[in-house]
Amino acid sequence: MASTPLRRLFHWGPIAVLCIIKLITWAMVHLIGMWWPPTESVGGAVHAAVFLLFAASTLYYFLQSLMEGPGFVPLGWKPDKEEDKECLQFCSVCNGYKAPRSHHCRQCGRCVLKLDHHCPWINCCVGHLNHASFVKFLLAAVIGCLHASIVLSICIYHAIHRIWYIHNGTGSEPMIYLTLTTLLLTLLAIGMAIGVVLAVGTLFYFQIRSILKNQTTIEDWIMEKAVCRHMEQGLRPFVFPYDLGRKRNFEMVFSAGYDGIHWPVRDGCGEYDLTLEQLSQKRDKLSRSRLYRCVSRYSGRWLPLLQSPRAALAAPCSTEPRLPLREGDSVRVTRQRRYWLFGEKLTGSGEGRGPRGWFPRECAAPAERSRGNHAKPD
Incomplete structure (x- = not known):
């Protein structure tokens, strides 16, 4: 069975994310306070405020995507029309039919609405309800860590080379002072920030590309197999039914006007075209x-x-x-x-x-x- 939001939080993935956020935030606040004190400089205050805004946004959208969850198909669900059952897959674990675009997740133990993938960092799936929050979390994390990696690298350079700056012309010279422990923690924070920019930035790119096509990661795999299957068997090319144009596709993720079970399709396509293609692929797989x-x-x-x-x-x-x-x-x-x-x-x-x-x-x-x-x- 699907875990509760509180239980999802006590897992190595969410705990690791919270530790990374805390480490990078501590390093930024600690070093900006010495290099460009916010209380004594407008530029320093803006620097700190911008970073804290993205740090708070990262934490907020991370917790929202984790606590809200992906949305699950009701246990024992079946379509309104009896004849539609032939177009759907049956899940023996949930004892019900899989709604269009839904798939069963072994880790969550439930059929997930519009399942994209299971993310260990939020310890649940990315699906219909939390997809928008997850993408916002990725964006805030990338921008915040890019900012942190630049600022922390500059601070480390000044600390190592012992460069002082005249402050307000008074002759006072603020110095970035690091002990061995804080130096190692700061270097670790820089490494984490750069790693987030590269890894999470790549994930964010693929997520945006999928959203603009209105195609989840699993549906992308299904389409690859559909193209090959139709080509090998001499069938007409399969048309992905949920691609309604980039603007509409974007709105379908970031608006709340859908229940996760019934989805609009493009002209000439049916509600169960993709599920019927999945059933055909499974029959071919079974025959082999x-x-x-x-x-x-x-x-x-x-x-x-x-x-x-x-x-x-x-x-x-x-x-x-x-x-x-x-x-x-x-x-x-x-x-x-x-x-x-x-x-x-x-x-x-x-x-x-x-x-x-x-x-x-x-x-x-x-x-x-x-x-x-x-x-x-x-």
Whole structure:
């Protein structure tokens, strides 16, 4: 189940963000107070006020995107019309249908409205309700850290070279004085600020590009597969139904006029075009899958060093779960790597759907071969 806003806050991601904000803010306030005292200079006061404005905005929009959450599809949701169920995917975890543009998040444990991605820094998904706040958080963080990285770098330079400035012509010479501890903390703050500018700035660019296309990160992947599928099968090009033009696309993220379930589409497109394309892609994926049978038990450990050293050294770089298996279990494999397989455990007669995840390749064999192996006498 989805965690409460307060529980989301007590996680390494939000705690790390709060520590970074505090460190950079402390360094700026501490050094500006010596280099350009706000109480004695209009320029210093403006400098401090501008930074504190962006620091406060970063904190505010960060907490808003975390506390508000992405918005979840109601448990057990189904469309108003019975015939529309054939156009939607069913989520066995939430025991309901996935609304258009919604997807299930394993970390949140719920189907998320207009899911873009799961962000560990806010410890929840970026979705319909908090997408605008998340983008504002990124913008404020980038501008504030760009300002901080420039000012702190100048202050460090003056502190190291012991440059003094005549203040108001009185002969007083304010000096930037740093102890070893404050010097190291300031250097760390500069590194953090530059890192935020580069990493978060890149994320902000991709978010703006997605917003102008009205296309989430997941929908971007779906469109890539749709283009290839339609080209390979000789179908007419697939048209993304939610691209209404840059101005309207921008408004759809930053306005509150949508419920997250019903979305306007461009002329000539249907409400369920994208979900029908997803269903077609899943059918194609299922037709290419292979049935495997477990030949040796796998505990589900992420690094099975004793059982499979080669697989442990080449583990998938993914947050997707591992799939514990017992001898005789059947798995429908949809993805393969050199030492790992990804699939879904089959239950009952082989048609029931079970948990999914990665498991070492040497723990299973294609169903025909594994049956042949078991048929041999000892």
